[in-house]
Amino acid sequence: MKKLKILSDAAKYDVSCSSSGVERRNRGEGRLGNSRSFGICHTWSSDGRCISLLKILMTNRCVYDCVYCVNKATNDVERASFMPEEVAKLTIEFYRRNYIEGLFLSSAIEKSSNQTMENIHKILLLLRKKYHFNGYIHVKAIPGADKELIEQCGYLADRMSVNIELPTKESLGKLAPQKKHSSIIAPMKEIRNRLLLSQDEKKALVHYKRFVPAGQSTQMIIGATEDTDYKILTCAEYLYNKYNMKRVYYSAYVPVNSHSTLPSIQTTPPLLREHRLYQADWLLRFYNFTSEDIFIGGSQSISTKFDPKMNWALNNLHLFPIEINQAPLELLIRIPGVGHTSARRIIKERKVAFLNYEALCKTGCVIKRAKYFVTCKGKYYGENMDIDFIKRKYLNEQKYEQLSFFG
Ligand code: SF4
Incomplete structure (x- = not known):
């Protein structure tokens, strides 16, 4: 329970799903069940159903020091790591109790990218092969991990995501100097190539293995740097067109650390800006809009007054x-x-x-x-x-x- 509390709390900054956020203890006699604010989040399936996922980090021990992150190496926070078998058992036990319908697994980089990706792969193998779990699984592809490892994970997971974090190389270099833009793009490219191959094989009616059938997604932080809405949305548009991205998530920056390169710790998360970016993103994906339609006359930001x-x-x-x-x-x-x-x-x-x-x-x-x-x-x-x-x-x-x- 202690590990679960630490590692599900540490996962809440990833916005690909949102936490249920309700804490309610069972006090009265004859009542059934407790509600816990951590661990379970909700996401939507392609047919519009809301599904509950166990949302956790495999570990929050990180060798990287991204300045905006609560889990960065130099932060003094409680640390914990799950063993692969523990994550698999938790998922299965939660599933059997009907708490969840799937798993959303992210991770910090404990020793190296490959070691982290190997452990994610072990969890996937345990769930799919040992426990024959057929539910939804979303895992992170760790930047810098070998492409063979990413490929093996993709054949077992439903969705994979690599967080691009910031829309430009310069911003990434400023806030996450150990993460290289190229090491984020490489797994995205690998996932796209495999995905297209699998789709071609399916069309040609040859034997094919399902590769991330729910596609890939990514996340960008909004408001931690000076990057304009134009830069953010054109980056998203590029990712949709070039890497077959299923979703780009926008995460309003929540200040958790003080640093000279970050906005003040009192900054409030730019939620309206995040909302407008989601609306514009929707227009790009479903309404045949382009970024030129949204940024009229060379404007760099989306109007907050008008949708x-x-x-x-x-x-x-x-x-x-x-x-x-x-x-x-x-x-x-x-x-x-x-x-x-x-x-x-x-x-x-x-x-x-x-x-x-x-x-x-x-x-x-x-x-x-x-x-x-x-x-x-x-x-x-x-x-x-x-x-x-x-x-x-x-x-x-x-x-x-x-x-x-x-x-
Ligand atoms: S890699 Fe960076 S963003 Fe990810 S957990 Fe470590 S410090 Fe945080």
Whole structure:
């Protein structure tokens, strides 16, 4: 329990999953179970199900000294390491008790990259071959580890991730001098190549082994350096295009150490900035946006006032209003307030009859936003297409209000 407490607490800065964060002791008679704030996190499967994962570090003993990290070698924190068999047994026992559906395993670098990756591999072997565990496993690929080791792990895990940490070599050199940009990119490249090979073999119907079927992901820290949103998002765009990245996670910097190269220890995590980056990232992945659409006129940061899609629309007002009964899907999904689901509904419904304003409301779009940018059967319902008017209305809409069933 002590090791579990230390190593699950140390894992909380990795944001690929978020901790359940609830602590509740069983006090009353006749009650069933306790809730612990550490160890279990939640993530989402591709079909939208929320699944619980045991989220732990294999060890928090680290030979590296990344200045932003709570586990860095020179920090005086309680240290612990799990043996491979302990992690495997914990996972199986938790699974049997129905606490978890899978494992999210990360690690500090205890002796060397290869020694750490070898232990991760041992855990995977134990789980898959000895205990025949068929649940979800996400493991870290350790920068600097041999490619053969990474490859062997990839055939046993569902997802692998290598944290790029910062968007530029310069920032990485400043905050994590022992980590080399090339040693982070090398395993990403290896995972991508193997993944493509496995997909080609599957298509060719030859015997193939599943390699990280849930793909690879990475994480970037936001606000620990001067790196702009532009640098962060163009780096993410590059990783999506070049390394078949499934997800880039953005982690608002939480100050845990004092250092001359870091923001002050009193700095609050830039959560709104993180949120806007996630929104922009969503547009890159699912809405055919490019970073040029998001950073208009050479801007380096994402507007915190307006969400990125609204910001794009306000800066391209000459493209609106769009007639919903004629626009193709690519254009419909560019309208603020219209997502993929409502755009598809619009297309389906208009095959039967042209949509009027009432019919548009029923497609599930956010009409409070969409109405300034569309016409229905040629009629505009947004009162005024003046940019300042729309901005004012949007900002008023952002104020919190009691949700209504009928609004
Ligand atoms: S390698 Fe760096 S970021 Fe990872 S645990 Fe060690 S000090 Fe922390």
